[in-house]
Amino acid sequence: LCITKPSIEDVKARVSADKNISARNFRAAVVIEGCPAFDEDWWMELRIGDVLFQCYETCDR
Secondary structure, three states: OEEEHHHHHHHHHHOOOOOOOOHHHHOOOEEEOOOOOOHHHHOOEEEEOOEEEEOOOOOOO
């Protein structure tokens, strides 16, 4: 699972302040910075270094 840091921050802003939300809640393997919240929902591919990942579908978690 790949998620952006702005997406995590957006979710944190929507839930109760007493909830401690982090990337661990989403069991993310990769957390990306430097793009808008929920931008990852529209990616078809993701390149990290020389490795190209195909993005097939969004995650329902």
